[in-house]
Amino acid sequence: MTDTLPTPVPGGLDAQRLREAYRTMRTIRAFEERLHEEFASGDIPGFVHLYAGEEASATGVCMHLDDRDSIASTHRGHGHCIAKGVDVKAMMAEIYGRRTGACQGKGGSMHIADLSKGMLGANGIVGGGPPLICGTALASKQQNTGGVGVAFFGDGASNQGTTLESLNLASVWGLPAIFVAENNGFAEATASAWSVAADNIADRAAGFGIPGVIVDGFDFFAVHEAAGEAIERARGGGGPTLIEVKFTRYYGHFEGDQQSYRLDEVKQARETVDCLKAFRSRVTGTGLLDEAGLESIDGEVFALIDAAVAEAKQAPRPTRSDLETDVYVSY
Amino acid sequence: MARTISYREAINEALTQEMERDSSVIVMGEDNAGGAGGSGEQDAWGGVLGVTKGLYHKFPGRVLDTPISESAFIGAAIGAATRGQRPVAELMFIDFMGVCFDQIFNQAAKFRYMFGGKAVTPVVIRTMYGAGLNAAAQHSQSLYPLFTHIPGLKVVLPSNAYEAKGLMTQAVRDDDPVIFCEHKALYDTTADVPEDSYTIPFGEANVVRDGEDVTIVALGRMVHVAEEAAGELATSGISADVLDLRTTSPLDDETILESVASTGRLVVVDESNPRCNVATDVSALVAREAFSSLRAPIEMVTAPHTPVPFSDALEPLYIPDAQRVVNAVKTVMGGQNA
Numbered sequence: 292m293t294d295t296l297p298t299p300v301p302g303g304l305d306a307q308r309l310r311e312a313y314r315t316m317r318t319i320r321a322f323e324e325r326l327h328e329e330f331a332s333g334d335i336p337g338f339v340h341l342y343a344g345e346e347a348s349a350t351g352v353c354m355h356l357d358d359r360d361s362i363a364s365t366h367r368g369h370g371h372c373i374a375k376g377v378d379v380k381a382m383m384a385e386i387y388g389r390r391t392g393a394c395q396g397k398g399g400s401m402h403i404a405d406l407s408k409g410m411l412g413a414n415g416i417v418g419g420g421p422p423l424i425c426g427t428a429l430a431s432k433q434q435n436t437g438g439v440g441v442a443f444f445g446d447g448a449s450n451q452g453t454t455l456e457s458l459n460l461a462s463v464w465g466l467p468a469i470f471v472a473e474n475n476g477f478a479e480a481t482a483s484a485w486s487v488a489a490d491n492i493a494d495r496a497a498g499f500g501i502p503g504v505i506v507d508g509f510d511f512f513a514v515h516e517a518a519g520e521a522i523e524r525a526r527g528g529g530g531p532t533l534i535e536v537k538f539t540r541y542y543g544h545f546e547g548d549q550q551s552y553r554l555d556e557v558k559q560a561r562e563t564v565d566c567l568k569a570f571r572s573r574v575t576g577t578g579l580l581d582e583a584g585l586e587s588i589d590g591e592v593f594a595l596i597d598a599a600v601a602e603a604k605q606a607p608r609p610t611r612s613d614l615e616t617d618v619y620v621s622y
Numbered sequence: 623m624a625r626t627i628s629y630r631e632a633i634n635e636a637l638t639q640e641m642e643r644d645s646s647v648i649v650m651g652e653d654n655a656g657g658a659g660g661s662g663e664q665d666a667w668g669g670v671l672g673v674t675k676g677l678y679h680k681f682p683g684r685v686l687d688t689p690i691s692e693s694a695f696i697g698a699a700i701g702a703a704t705r706g707q708r709p710v711a712e713l714m715f716i717d718f719m720g721v722c723f724d725q726i727f728n729q730a731a732k733f734r735y736m737f738g739g740k741a742v743t744p745v746v747i748r749t750m751y752g753a754g755l756n757a758a759a760q761h762s763q764s765l766y767p768l769f770t771h772i773p774g775l776k777v778v779l780p781s782n783a784y785e786a787k788g789l790m791t792q793a794v795r796d797d798d799p800v801i802f803c804e805h806k807a808l809y810d811t812t813a814d815v816p817e818d819s820y821t822i823p824f825g826e827a828n829v830v831r832d833g834e835d836v837t838i839v840a841l842g843r844m845v846h847v848a849e850e851a852a853g854e855l856a857t858s859g860i861s862a863d864v865l866d867l868r869t870t871s872p873l874d875d876e877t878i879l880e881s882v883a884s885t886g887r888l889v890v891v892d893e894s895n896p897r898c899n900v901a902t903d904v905s906a907l908v909a910r911e912a913f914s915s916l917r918a919p920i921e922m923v924t925a926p927h928t929p930v931p932f933s934d935a936l937e938p939l940y941i942p943d944a945q946r947v948v949n950a951v952k953t954v955m956g957g958q959n960a
Contacts, residue, residue, distance in 0.1 A: 361705060395738035404737040406704060412737060416728050422697020423729060429698055430705035433648060433683075440701070453724070456694035463689055617739030618773050620797035622825070622872050 302515045309574055312354060312511060313585060316346040316567055317592045318379060319370040323542070325596050326369075326386065330546040334604070336388050339400045342370035344509075344541035344557075347566035348473050349374035351514030352441060352534075355522045359438030361409035361427040363420030365473075366401045367540070368413025371443050377405040383599035389606035396609040397617070409438075417478075418451025420444055421470060425457050428466040428525075439467040439525045447478025449492045458499045458533060467525035469518070470533045473508070475540040480552040493535035501531050508538030509564040512573070538566075624816045630809040632783040633673050633748075636790035637710060639819045641681050644708060647794055649674055650686040650695055651712030651748075658687040670714055671750065671809055692722035696747065700730040700799070703745040708794060716751040716765045716803060730799040731774030746793045746800045752843055752893060753941050754807035759929035762937075764842075764894035769801040770870040770903070776800045776824055777871045781845035783813035785868065788822030795821065805843040825872030829881075833861035836887040836951050839878060839904050841867040844891040844942060851947035860955060870900050878904060879912050886917035887954040891947055896924040921950035 304312065323343040329335055342349070345367075353362065353374035364371035372382055377393060385392030386400045393403050404412035411427065414420050424442035431438035448454050449472050461468040472492040474483050489495060496503025502524075506517045514536060521532035539560045543550045550557075574580045627635070641647045655678035656667025665685075668675020678685040688695040692713060699711035713719065719726065726747065733741035753762040769777045776798050780786035786804070793800040830845060831852050840848035845866040852862040863881045867874065882888050888908050892901035901922040908920060923942045931937055 361701075363701075393738065394736060394740075397738050398736045402736045404733075404741070406737065406741055411701070411704060412733070414729075416724055419724065419729060422694045422725055423701035423704070425694055425698035426701020426703070426707075426709075427705045428701075429686075430702040430707045433646075433702070433707060453693045453697065456689075456691040457697070459689060460691055460694040460698060464686070618735050619776070620734065620742060622776075622798075 302512050302519065304515070306579055308354070309580055310584070310588060312350055313570060313574070313580070314588050314592065315350045315374050316511065316570065317589055318595070319346045319349065319373050320567060321592050321596045322369055322373060322379065325600060327542060327546065329600060335386060337399050338545045338547070339386065340367040340545050341540070341542040342367050344539055344560065344566070345473060345475060346370055347511040347514050348471065348508050348536045348538070349443070351511050352469070352471055352518040354515060355519050356409070356439070356441065358409055359431065359436045360441065361411055361424070361438070362441045362443060363411045363424045364413045364443050365420065365445055365448065366413060366415055366417070367445065368401070368403060372403050372405070372410055372413065375410045376408045377403065377410050379595060380599045380602055384603040384606050387603040387606070388608065389603055390609045390613065391606040395613065418444060418448040418453040421448070421454045421457035424468050425460050425464070425466055428461065428468040429464065431467055437526050439469060439522055441469045441471060443471045443473060445478060446472065446474040446476070446483035446487060446492060449474070449487060449495070458495070458501070458531070461531040462499045462501050465528070465530045467528070468531040469521045469525060470531060472533065472535045474535055474537045476556070477540070477544065477553065479544045491535055493533055496533040501533060503533045503535070505535045505537065508536035509560070509566045509569060511566055511570050624814040626812045627783055627815050628810055628812050629780070629783040629786050629804070630671065630673050632787040632815050633790050633804065634675065634677070635815070636787045636794070637674065637677060638680065640791060640794040641677065641684060643819070646706060647708045647710065648684045648686065648702070649677055649710050649712070650688055650699060652688055652690055652714055654712055655685050655687050669712055671806070673748070673809070674712065692718055693725055696722040697725040697729065699745050699747070700725055700743060703743045704733065704741060708744050710746040710748060710794060713747055713749040715761050716749040717760050717763050719749070719765060719768070726775070726799070726801070727772050731772050734798070735774060742797050743799050744797045746802055748802045748804060750806045751803045752805040752807055753930045753937055756932060756934055756937055757806070758932040762930035764925070766801070766803050766870055767894050767899040770900065771898070774799065775871060776869060777803065778824065778869050779803045779805070779842035779867070781842055781866050781868070782808065782811060784815050785822060785828070785866070787815050788820050789868065791819055792821040792824060796824070803842065808843055822868065824869045825874050826868065827874035827877040828866040828868055829863065829877070830866050831862060831864040833863040833885070835860050835862065835885055836889060836954055837863045837865065837878070837881040837885045838889045838891060838947065838951070839865045839867060840891040841870065841900060842893065844893050847942055847944050848891050848947055850944040851951065854944060854948055855951055860951060862951065867900070873903070875907055875911070878907065882908050882912045883915045886915050888916070889921045889923060889947060889950045889954060891923045891942055893925055893942060896922065896927055899924060918954040918956055921954050923947050923950050
């Protein structure tokens with residue numbers, strides 16, 4: 292071997308894995324920022340909830356997962372889908388309500404799913420996912436696959452009974468489940484500082500006898516490390532963990548939200564703690580990746596998003612013959 | 623080889639045979655074994671009415687007791703179903719659906735359609751319904767119309783032990799979410815039930831009695847009420863065609879319409895409250911599709927639009943009985959043959 296020894300890297304990630312992480316985060320950001328523009332043009336039916344600003348969470352967690360593992364997501368689910376490997380073009384077509392979409396146009400932004408990838412769906416019900424993840428984790432346990440289930444939910448869902456019941460059940464049953472509370476500061480227009488009756492969502496873990504961890508959600512490496520520990524423990528039979536990821540969403544609750552409930556924290560976050568900027572600075576500063584390489588990833592991602600939007604706009608819509616299909620397997 | 627066993631034993635036998643046949647079948651619910659964490663017997667209860675008794679020891683690791691936490695464990699059953707298990711979850715009383723309804727109607731029922739036909743969710747939710755044990759307003763309801771209303775769910779109401787075994791076996795093997803409604807007053811009733819495994823298909827009503835003058839459509843425990851009424855009517859020379867719907871979703875439109883086309887008269891007997899229930903649904907079907915066959919207005923025999931009363935003086939007035947069915951039949955007969 293004549294190659295130089297690899298440089299030690301954060302989280303044990305080699306250059307290839309770091310490029311993957313960057314590509315995933317950049318894809319999510321570009322996907323969401325493009326949707327922000329496209330939604331304003333009026334071409335997208337319904338409503339969308341954007342994940343921009345939160346990329347480090349989905350990416351840092353899902354980099355530890357494979358097809359044995361399942362995730363449940365939220366109404367703000369595009370980032371989780373991309374990080375779990377759902378096809379970006381199929382996602383875009385779904386958001387445009389096209390027949391070529393991930394759910395053939397029957398789900399939309401809030402229900403994108405790909406069960407073959409263990410992606411159990413974005414979910415329009417706040418707190419809908421955690422019970423389902425108890426089930427997928429149970430299935431992994433029954434089948435001895437070593438798989439884990441990850442429930443992503445927001446600060447709003449942290450107050451739902453379903454979430455608290457699921458934390459208890461997962462602890463009682465010793466399930467390989469990870470609960471990722473994405474605290475972006477606001478449930479719709481209500482501040483988590485007001486609605487969560489504890490200093491931290493993660494503090495509630497103690498009440499269920501499981502570890503609770505607080506992570507800076509703008510720091511990919513911090514999320515990656517915390518998720519890695521929790522997932523390794525779960526795979527080894529050590530039971531569930533509650534991880535609270537703290538950050539700020541860059542857009543409103545939904546597109547069109549005027550956000551009069553908050554002042555300048557988004558501008559400040561974008562300038563000072565943005566996860567993509569922080570990642571770039573860290574990996575280039577230590578010489579692990581170079582700017583040119585990252586820019587080339589940016590170019591590829593932007594081309595993919597351009598193509599996804601162009602194809603989605605051209606794709607066929609479902610027709611009347613699709614209206615009543617797939618309600619049941621058989622009826 | 624058939625022998626006489628109870629409705630409770632028939633369901634237990636179906637579960638036992640399916641768990642033997644398919645290792646992906648698991649059972650979960652509050653006290654489904656009973657005794658978890660206690661100092662005494664494990665499998666102390668086998669469910670609050672003993673339906674799952676014995677499965678815990680026969681199938682180690684596959685009968686899971688749960689905290690009293692319906693949203694979490696019903697959701698867990700649904701989630702596990704999407705990942706290769708065939709869970710049979712017991713929701714003790716149908717009245718408790720209120721605390722976990724989201725997982726059933728927004729999650730399980732919608733996955734297949736909402737995810738573009740790619741999800742398969744073979745979960746069975748067993749639940750106890752019905753009045754008759756003075757269990758009062760929060761433990762006696764007949765809420766199956768709520769589930770019947772929701773696309774994506776199948777709703778099953780076995781009327782006796784034979785039906786219970788065959789329909790449960792079908793429910794476990796079915797690839798769609800099934801709400802399996804067991805009438806609490808039927809658990810100790812008995813019937814001849816084959817030892818071997820068998821299925822009864824969904825969406826095929828059972829003609830439990832052939833007749834010419836009137837069609838009586840019933841379901842669950844009301845099948846027995848309808849049969850009792852039909853027996854009494856026979857003594858007055860009125861012959862009733864009695865249908866046991868077996869499932870309200872899918873609904874066997876064809877058998878109902880064929881019977882009404884032949885008799886020209888319809889009485890529907892339904893233990894649920896009268897607004898938007900199975901009786902109104904079947905009546906609307908017949909009014910729409912077989913109006914020209916009808917020789918008299920349709921009659922519905924249902925519970926009143928009230929909660930289920932507690933007092934043993936009131937509860938019998940709440941539950942439809944054979945006399946009310948006889949009276950309804952006499953009304954549709956318009957005095958003829960009566």
